[in-house]
Amino acid sequence: MKKAIKGNAFWVGKVDWELKKFHGEEYSTHNGSTYNSYLIQEEKTVLIDTVWNPFAEEFVDNLSKEIDLDKIDYIIANHGETDHSGALYALMEKIPDKPVYCTANAVKSLKGQFHKDLNFHVVKTGDKLDIGNGKELIFVEMSMLHWPDSMAVYLTGDNILFSNDAFGQHYANDRLFNDLVDPAILYEESIKYYANILTPFSAILRKKLQEILSLNLQIDVIATCHGVVWRDNPMQIVEHYSRWANDYQENQITIVYDTMWNSTKKFAEKIAEGINLEDPDVTVKLFNISKSDENDVITEVFKSKTVVVGSPTFTNGILPSVAGFIYLAKVLKFKNKKAAAFGCYGWSGECVKVINEMLSGAGFNLISEGLRINWNPDEDAEAQAVEYGKTIARA
Ligand code: FEO
Numbered sequence: 001m002k003k004a005i006k007g008n009a010f011w012v013g014k015v016d017w018e019l020k021k022f023h024g025e026e027y028s029t030h031n032g033s034t035y036n037s038y039l040i041q042e043e044k045t046v047l048i049d050t051v052w053n054p055f056a057e058e059f060v061d062n063l064s065k066e067i068d069l070d071k072i073d074y075i076i077a078n079h080g081e082t083d084h085s086g087a088l089y090a091l092m093e094k095i096p097d098k099p100v101y102c103t104a105n106a107v108k109s110l111k112g113q114f115h116k117d118l119n120f121h122v123v124k125t126g127d128k129l130d131i132g133n134g135k136e137l138i139f140v141e142m143s144m145l146h147w148p149d150s151m152a153v154y155l156t157g158d159n160i161l162f163s164n165d166a167f168g169q170h171y172a173n174d175r176l177f178n179d180l181v182d183p184a185i186l187y188e189e190s191i192k193y194y195a196n197i198l199t200p201f202s203a204i205l206r207k208k209l210q211e212i213l214s215l216n217l218q219i220d221v222i223a224t225c226h227g228v229v230w231r232d233n234p235m236q237i238v239e240h241y242s243r244w245a246n247d248y249q250e251n252q253i254t255i256v257y258d259t260m261w262n263s264t265k266k267f268a269e270k271i272a273e274g275i276n277l278e279d280p281d282v283t284v285k286l287f288n289i290s291k292s293d294e295n296d297v298i299t300e301v302f303k304s305k306t307v308v309v310g311s312p313t314f315t316n317g318i319l320p321s322v323a324g325f326i327y328l329a330k331v332l333k334f335k336n337k338k339a340a341a342f343g344c345y346g347w348s349g350e351c352v353k354v355i356n357e358m359l360s361g362a363g364f365n366l367i368s369e370g371l372r373i374n375w376n377p378d379e380d381a382e383a384q385a386v387e388y389g390k391t392i393a394r395a
Contacts (some may be wrong), residue, residue, distance in 0.1 A: 001062070002039065002066045003176055005038065005160065005221060005223060005229055005231075006158045006160060006220065006221050006231070007157065007158040008040060008041045008042055008133075008158075009038060009039070009040045009155060009158055009160055009223070010038065010039045010040075010041070010066075011036060011037070011038060011176060011223075011229065012037045012038065012039045012047075012059075012062065012063055012066060013034055013035050013036040013037040013038075013051055013225075014034065014035045014037075014051040014052070014055045014058065014059060015032070015034045015172050015173070015174065016032050016033050016034060016035065016052070016055070016172060017032045017172045018032065019032045019033045019170070019172070020032075022083075022170060027170070027196060027197075027295055028293050028294075028295045028296065029170040030293075031170060031171045031172055031185060031189055032170065032171070032172025033170035033171070033172055033226055033227070034171070034172055034173070034226055034227055035049075035050075035051035035052050035055065035083055035084065035086075035225065035226070036049070036223065036224060036225045036226065036227075036229070037049050037050050037051055037059070037084075037087075038162060038223055039063075039066070039067065040131065040155065041067070042131045042132045042133045042135050043131065043132020043133050044073040044074060044130075044131040044132050045067065045071050045072050045073050045074075046072070046073065046074045046075070046076060046131055046137065047063075047072050047074075047075045047076070047091075048075075048076040048078065048153060048162050049076065049077065049078050049079070049084045049085075049162075049164065049225055050084060050085060050086065050087035050088045050091060051083070051084070051086060051087045052082060052083045052084075052086040052087075053082055053086030053087070054086070055086070055087065056086055056087035056089075056090040056091075057090060059087040059090070059091075060087060060090050060091050060094065063091070064094075069091070069094050069095050070095060072095060072098055073098070073099075073131075074098070074099055074101060074129065074131070075088070075091070075092075075098055075099070075100045075101065076100075076101045076102070076137070076153055076162075077100050077101070077102040077106055077110065078102070078106075078150065078151045078152060078153060078162065078164035078225070079106065079147060079149060079150045079151065079164045079165060079225070080102075080105075080106045080108075080109030080110045080112075080113065080147065080149045081109075081147060081165075082113065083225075083226075084164065084225055085110055085113070085114075088100070088110070088114075088118075089114050089116060089118075092118055096118075096119075097119055098119060099119045099120075099121045100118045100119060100120050100121065101121045101123050101129065101139070102120060102121075102122070102123070102149070102151065103122065103123065103124075103141055103143075103149050103150075103151050104122045105143070105147075105148045105149035106149035106151065107120045107122060108149070109147070109149045123139040123151070124139065124141060125139060125140050125141045126138070126139070126140075127139045133157070134156075134157060135155060135156050135157040135158070136155075136156045136157075137153050137154065137155055137156075138153065138154045138156065138217075139151060139152075139153055140152045140153070140154065140211075140212065140215075142163075142164065142166060142208060143204075144201045144204045145165070145166050145198070145201055145204060145205060145208060146165055146166075146197055146198055146201055150164055150165065150166075151164065152164055152166065154217055154219075158220065158221070159217070159218045159219055159220035159221065160219075160220065160221040160222075160223055161217070161219050161221070161222045161223070161234075162223045163222050163223065163224050163225075164224070164225045165197070165224070165225055165226065166198075166224065166241075167190075167222050167224045167230065167237045167238070167241065168190075168193060168224035168225055168226035168227050169186065169189035169190040169192070169193045169224075169226060169227040169228070170189055170192075170193060170226055170227065171185060171186060171189045171226075171227040171228065173227070173228065175228075176228065176229055177228060177229050177230075177231050177232065178228040178229065178230045178231065178232055178234075178237075179231065179232035181228055186227075186228060188299075189227065190227075190237065190240065191240070191244065191299060191302070191303075192295060192296070192299045193226070194240075194241065194244045194302070195244075195298055195299045195301075195302035195303075195332070196295050196298050196299065196332070198244075198245075199302060199332045199333060199334060200331065200332055200333040202244070202245040202246070202247070202333075202335070203245075205241065205245040206242075206245045206246065209238065209241060209242055209245065219234055219235065219238075220234065221234055222234040222237060222238075244302075247335045247336040248302065248303070249303065249304060249305040249336070249337065250283070250303045250304070250305070251281060251282050251283060251305065252282065252283040252284075252285065252300070252303050252304045252305065253275055253282055253283070253284050253285075253304055253305065253306045253307070253308060253392065253393070254284075254285050254286075254287065254297070254300045254301055254303075254304040254306075254307050254308070255268050255271060255272055255284065255285070255286045255287070255307075255308040255309075255310070256287050256289050256297060256301070256307060256308070256309050256310070256322070256325060257286070257287075257288060257289065257309065257310035257311065257322070257342075257343075258288060258289050258290050258310075258311055258312075258319040258321045258322050259288065259310075259312060260312050260314070260319070261312075261376070263312065263344035263373070263375065263376045263377060264310050264311060264312045264342070264343055264344045265288065266376070266377055266382070267310060267342055267343070267344055267373055267377055267381075267385050268286055268308075268310055268342070269286065270377065270382050270385035270386050270389065271308060271310075271342060271385050271386075271388055271389040271392065272284045272286055272389060273386050273389060274385065274386035274387060274388060274389020274390040274391075274392070274393065275389040275390070275392055275393040276389075277386065277389070277390060278389065278390040278393035278394060279393040279394075282393060285300055287300070289321050289322060289325045290319075290321045294324075294325060294328060297325070298328060298329065298332065301329060301334065301337070302334070304337065305337065305338060306337065306338040306339065306340070306367070306392060306395065307329075307337060307338075307339050307359075307364065308339070308340045308341075308342065308392060309322060309325075309326065309339065309340075309341055309342075309355050309359060310322070310341065310342040310343050310351075310355070311323075311343045311351050311354075311355060312343050312344050312345060312351060313343060313344075313345035313346070313347070313348060313349050313350050313351040313372075314351075316348055316350050317350060317351075317354050318343070318350075318351050318354045318355060318358075322355070323354075323358065326355070326358040326359060326362055327358075327362075329362050329364075330358075330361060330362035330363065333363060334362070334363060334364070335363065336365075337363075337364055337365070338364065338365050338366075338367045338395055339359045339364035339365065339366055339367065340366065340367050340368050340370060340388075340392050340395075341355035341356050341359060341366075341370035341371075342355075342370060342371050342372065342373075342385070342388065343355065343370075343372050343373075344372070344373045344374070344375065344376070344377065345372055345373075345374060345375075346374070346375060349372055349374070351372060352369075352370035352371065352372040353370075355370065356369070356370055367391075367392065367395035368388075368391060368392070368395070371384065371385070371388045373385065
């Protein structure tokens with residue numbers, strides 16, 4: 001069912017209430033998601049983006065109930081990833097000759113995934129498309145936000161920025177607009193999306209935000225491809241992005257560990273106690289990574305000034321759960337965060353050395369040589385762990 005956005009722009013996407021994992025099994029979506037597609041009906045009729053493959057048939061059926069598909073003049077493909085292009089080729093079977101506007105990289109990604117040529121029209125930043133009634137679409141390349149093919153498009157007159165993935169969040173809802181949904185969920189899903197998807201591209205994002213702001217475009221609405229349409233103070237999400245893209249951190253220390261016989265868990269709790277004793281104002285959060293959602297923990301790391309990582313020694317190394325987590329943090333390229341290692345051991349005791357190497361390799365600034373405890377911490381070792389927590393809090 002089509003829903004009005006502003007003027008003659010409408011939402012024609014799909015709400016995916018059931019989705020619990022996105023990107024295969026890579027990203028948890030506790031609140032589902034939406035694939036937002038938009039229809040603009042001026043003198044020319046324009047479709048912006050489509051939906052994920054499993055909903056292709058439903059999408060084309062629904063769209064054909066709203067409009068004679070032959071009346072579509074232009075299709076805009078802002079991004080080739082299949083959550084937005086998955087229904088494009090099903091649609092193009094009905095209207096094969098219609099022009100598809102996208103970046104040069106999007107042609108590569110669409111042809112690479114679907115192995116079929118379309119009537120592609122390659123656009124660059126600043127290119128315009130007249131859609132009648134005095135309105136134009138202005139294209140803005142958004143390379144690496146978050147794929148090389150990403151693009152946004154701005155509708156003059158109604159001042160809508162169709163931003164694709166940027167400013168989105170995985171949040172299934174039937175209310176569509178940011179002022180009609182739960183603001184706490186909206187914020188958490190937005191920062192999780194940034195932390196887990198956009199963190200590696202923060203430097204590019206800083207430049208792109210400047211570029212967009214220097215265009216002096218009046219932005220009344222930001223229509224993303226996931227989650228809500230920002231119509232109430234839409235620049236609030238741009239301001240959040242400005243902060244998040246600048247090595248964001250709160251007064252938080254996050255302790256991430258795994259444990260085999262609870263010795264390293266006890267160690268983690270004593271470190272937390274020491275941090276609290278030294279600095280009662282700092283927020284401390286503990287996560288057993290094997291029992292936690294990895295994407296949620298990454299979001300907590302994103303908010304943190306320091307991350308403390310622990311594992312027992314396991315076959316001359318560390319537990320794979322902890323190693324995998326540090327690897328994930330590494331590819332997300334966190335900047336300006338401190339880190340410290342800890343762990344218990346029985347025999348060979350490599351845990352802290354291995355964690356230190358991995359944390360350094362992941363770009364964290366180590367604040368100490370780390371602390372390891374032999375066997376299950378006794379009273380003296382617990383006191384050492386508390387002192388270690390105090391050291392971390394002071395760093
Ligand atoms: Fe929502 Fe990069 O796709």
